Amino acid sequence: MNFTQNKADVAIPYRRLRVSLNPITLGFTGTFKSLEKPFWDAYFSNSLDHVRRCKLYAILFFSVFGLLDAYVFPEQKFELWFIRYFLVCPVFLAGLIFSYTQAYRRLWQPINAFYIVVTGFAYLAMVSITPSPESFFYGVGTIFCVFFGYTFIHARFVTASIAGLLVIAGYQAVLVWVLNASTVIQLISGTHFLGINCLGMLICYSIETQQRKSFYLNYLLNKEKDKTEDINRNLEKRVEERTAALQRINRDLNKEVMERKQAEQRVRTSHEQLESIIDSIDADIFVTGIENHQIVLANRHMRQTFGDDIVGRPCYEVIHGRTAPCNRCKNHLLIDEDGTPTESQSWEEKNPLNGHWYIYYARAIVWDDGQLVQLQVATDVTTMKEMESRLQRASKMEAIGTLAGGVAHDLNNILSGLVGYPELLLMDIPEDSEMRVIVETIQKSGEKAAAIVQDLLTLARRGVAVTDVINLNHIVQDYLNSPELARLESIHPQVTVISELAPAVFNTIGSTVHLGKTIMNLVTNAAEAMPNGGEIYLGTQSCYLDRPLQGFEMVPEGEYVRLRVMDTGIGISARDLERIFEPFYTKKKMGRSGTGLGMAVVWGTVKDHGGYIDASSTEGQGTTFDLYFPITRQNLAAEEDTLPLESYRGAGEMVLVVDDIKEQRDLAAFMLKRLNYRVHTVSSGPAAIDYISSRPVDILILDMILDQEMDGLETYRSILSIVPGQKAIIASGFSESERVLEAQRLGAGQYIKKPYRMEQIGLALRAQLRPLSEDFSQDMSSSY
Numbered sequence: 001m002n003f004t005q006n007k008a009d010v011a012i013p014y015r016r017l018r019v020s021l022n023p024i025t026l027g028f029t030g031t032f033k034s035l036e037k038p039f040w041d042a043y044f045s046n047s048l049d050h051v052r053r054c055k056l057y058a059i060l061f062f063s064v065f066g067l068l069d070a071y072v073f074p075e076q077k078f079e080l081w082f083i084r085y086f087l088v089c090p091v092f093l094a095g096l097i098f099s100y101t102q103a104y105r106r107l108w109q110p111i112n113a114f115y116i117v118v119t120g121f122a123y124l125a126m127v128s129i130t131p132s133p134e135s136f137f138y139g140v141g142t143i144f145c146v147f148f149g150y151t152f153i154h155a156r157f158v159t160a161s162i163a164g165l166l167v168i169a170g171y172q173a174v175l176v177w178v179l180n181a182s183t184v185i186q187l188i189s190g191t192h193f194l195g196i197n198c199l200g201m202l203i204c205y206s207i208e209t210q211q212r213k214s215f216y217l218n219y220l221l222n223k224e225k226d227k228t229e230d231i232n233r234n235l236e237k238r239v240e241e242r243t244a245a246l247q248r249i250n251r252d253l254n255k256e257v258m259e260r261k262q263a264e265q266r267v268r269t270s271h272e273q274l275e276s277i278i279d280s281i282d283a284d285i286f287v288t289g290i291e292n293h294q295i296v297l298a299n300r301h302m303r304q305t306f307g308d309d310i311v312g313r314p315c316y317e318v319i320h321g322r323t324a325p326c327n328r329c330k331n332h333l334l335i336d337e338d339g340t341p342t343e344s345q346s347w348e349e350k351n352p353l354n355g356h357w358y359i360y361y362a363r364a365i366v367w368d369d370g371q372l373v374q375l376q377v378a379t380d381v382t383t384m385k386e387m388e389s390r391l392q393r394a395s396k397m398e399a400i401g402t403l404a405g406g407v408a409h410d411l412n413n414i415l416s417g418l419v420g421y422p423e424l425l426l427m428d429i430p431e432d433s434e435m436r437v438i439v440e441t442i443q444k445s446g447e448k449a450a451a452i453v454q455d456l457l458t459l460a461r462r463g464v465a466v467t468d469v470i471n472l473n474h475i476v477q478d479y480l481n482s483p484e485l486a487r488l489e490s491i492h493p494q495v496t497v498i499s500e501l502a503p504a505v506f507n508t509i510g511s512t513v514h515l516g517k518t519i520m521n522l523v524t525n526a527a528e529a530m531p532n533g534g535e536i537y538l539g540t541q542s543c544y545l546d547r548p549l550q551g552f553e554m555v556p557e558g559e560y561v562r563l564r565v566m567d568t569g570i571g572i573s574a575r576d577l578e579r580i581f582e583p584f585y586t587k588k589k590m591g592r593s594g595t596g597l598g599m600a601v602v603w604g605t606v607k608d609h610g611g612y613i614d615a616s617s618t619e620g621q622g623t624t625f626d627l628y629f630p631i632t633r634q635n636l637a638a639e640e641d642t643l644p645l646e647s648y649r650g651a652g653e654m655v656l657v658v659d660d661i662k663e664q665r666d667l668a669a670f671m672l673k674r675l676n677y678r679v680h681t682v683s684s685g686p687a688a689i690d691y692i693s694s695r696p697v698d699i700l701i702l703d704m705i706l707d708q709e710m711d712g713l714e715t716y717r718s719i720l721s722i723v724p725g726q727k728a729i730i731a732s733g734f735s736e737s738e739r740v741l742e743a744q745r746l747g748a749g750q751y752i753k754k755p756y757r758m759e760q761i762g763l764a765l766r767a768q769l770r771p772l773s774e775d776f777s778q779d780m781s782s783s784y
Contacts, residue, residue, distance in 0.1 A: 116149035120167030150200030334364035494533025506631035529569030551614030648762035653698035685715030700728035
């Protein structure tokens with residue numbers, strides 16, 4: 001049986017209830033003994049909040065009466081307050097806290113008796129320590145205690161009676177042995193207190209009896225309720241059985257009607273499910289008549305694309321904007337000569353109304369009215385085609401870049417002589433010699449060729465070591481003051497360059513030279529796009545993209561410094577704009593506008609800097625290029641002073657040059673000898689290892705790319721196993737790579753870029769062999 005708490009008592013005459021209770025303990029006995037535990041569980045649950053409040057009331061009233069102590073017995077107030085506030089109140093407070101534990105359920109009745117005893121004996125103690133005859137009035141407190149214990153705190157009759165008798169006995173003992181009260185006072189007080197206690201016992205007995213009878217009554221009501229529910233269930237079961245019989249009869253009578261309705265419902269449900277399915281597909285799905293071309297069904301996506309009123313209209317009018325069937329209509333391919341549906345057809349086509357590309361799938365099916373119709377599914381693949389186009393463009397750029405990188409590497413080796421040897425010859429040719437003009441022309445031609453090679457390296461994404469903190473405003477301003485712009489303005493006098501640089505833009509990390517060349521290429525391209533003159537706008541700005549920008553390519557969200565180059569020229573067609581960054585792709589006349597690498601170099605430079613490009617153009621109105629570079633919050637580095645030649649001359653140290661190209665080895669040897677170094681050259685890593693195994697060298701000049709299986713990094717590793725701490729500098733025609741950085745982590749020094757230049761190679765060797773601080777110390781010591 002389920003006994004729940006907080007059940008309301010039912011007001012009926014309890015004398016009619018016949019329940020077996022123990023006359024002393026009032027516990028259920030006999031056949032009712034099983035009700036004892038459920039009764040106490042329910043009694044505890046219903047009494048818990050009330051008992052807690054009673055404890056608070058007891059603390060409150062017992063504490064307030066302390067004011068009376070101070071007024072009546074000022075001499076004994078501290079003893080009385082100790083009893084009240086340090087003995088009795090803490091007991092009640094501890095009991096209140098204990099009532100929130102699980103153990104309290106088992107002990108709450110003994111604790112109630114303990115409260116009565118503690119409070120009663122506290123009053124007895126007060127009677128004992130206060131002077132007579134006023135002290136007898138504290139007996140009233142004992143009466144208050146006994147009355148409170150029998151009624152308010154829901155104490156059991158047995159426990160409350162024991163506690164009350166103990167308090168009365170204690171009071172009589174105090175009267176006799178402590179206060180030496182007269183026999184009359186003992187008789188009167190004892191009689192009244194015993195009567196009050198008996199009255200309280202009777203009240204407590206009556207309360208508990210009524211509670212038990214109420215519980216028993218609820219118990220009987222629950223039993224009757226269960227019986228009633230059983231009867232109701234039986235009635236419901238019988239009603240259901242009768243109803244089921246009637247339903248069987250009705251089903252037999254209406255079977256044909258129900259089958260028809262069910263069939264109709266299945267058709268309706270299937271139609272709704274089919275409609276729900278096709279409406280959930282993000283493609284244009286529609287059904288048209290093969291003969292009349294009218295649309296008889298269109299899904300949600302189709303209606304959103306071409307309008308809600310398309311059902312009933314011809315497909316050629318809705319989809320293609322035509323007034324007659326399309327020439328490329330596939331209806332005749334969907335059925336054979338006998339009018340039987342054939343295999344499906346699929347094709348790709350661009351829609352003339354919205355300019356989107358679709359993949360069409362079509363099949364002939366039989367519609368519900370018996371006519372042949374065409375089911376067509378059109379999937380929009382415009383985004384996919386754009387992604388394919390970008391991927392093809394990126395793959396093409398990568399392939400061309402790989403080719404250009406290989407060519408540039410070979411040209412670098414060839415150009416080393418054209419750049420390096422004239423520098424050595426000019427050191428020995430007098431200033432007034434005619435040969436000096438010839439050699440300087442050779443040198444300048446080599447430098448121009450080297451610049452083209454750098455363009456190829458940029459295109460190959462191998463030409464920029466992105467290490468410096470730079471400011472775009474400075475680079476733009478340097479270009480505005482450059483001879484290149486002045487020469488461009490002299491060639492195109494009707495072109496005006498307007499600059500609008502943000503007062504303070506964030507810095508970025510990259511190469512000043514390559515970004516300067518990027519600006520020059522963009523401005524040059526813009527000027528050549530304005531044969532009749534116009535304006536070129538150069539602007540910078542710090543910007544934050546809080547969402548990706550979908551332009552020529554997708555620019556992710558983030559912080560950027562933007563470079564904008566905009567012109568008012570003839571513009572670029574959409575087809576040409578797709579290919580503008582391809583190497584050697586140009587609409588200009590060959591031989592008049594450079595190498596055809598300008599825009600490809602722009603693309604490679606931007607990618608090397610981790611940036612993005614957004615290009616847009618309108619024919620007849622102009623073109624805009626927006627270049628986005630990631631920002632850095634680092635500050636610009638201070639410019640270094642150029643050192644004189646004497647400061648990086650050698651002191652006769654031995655240098656081993658490792659390079660697989662003979663011209664490179666010879667050029668390096670000539671330069672090093674001019675710089676007062678002893679030199680030996682080898683063509684491979686194994687040759688270098690053999691040489692160092694037999695004789696020491698002061699430093700290596702190690703090419704990272706060697707023809708043999710052992711490249712520069714592996715060579716340096718092997719040499720370090722023979723000569724730990726061997727000094728070396730790294731040389732390469734490409735930019736600083738991961739293998740270069742790995743060699744530097746092993747102990748190699750600076751990285752120098754080919755082709756070799758005297759100052760570059762001299763400073764690198766000097767930094768490893770004789771740091772600036774040592775030279776400075778030697779110079780200072782020699783001056784004294």
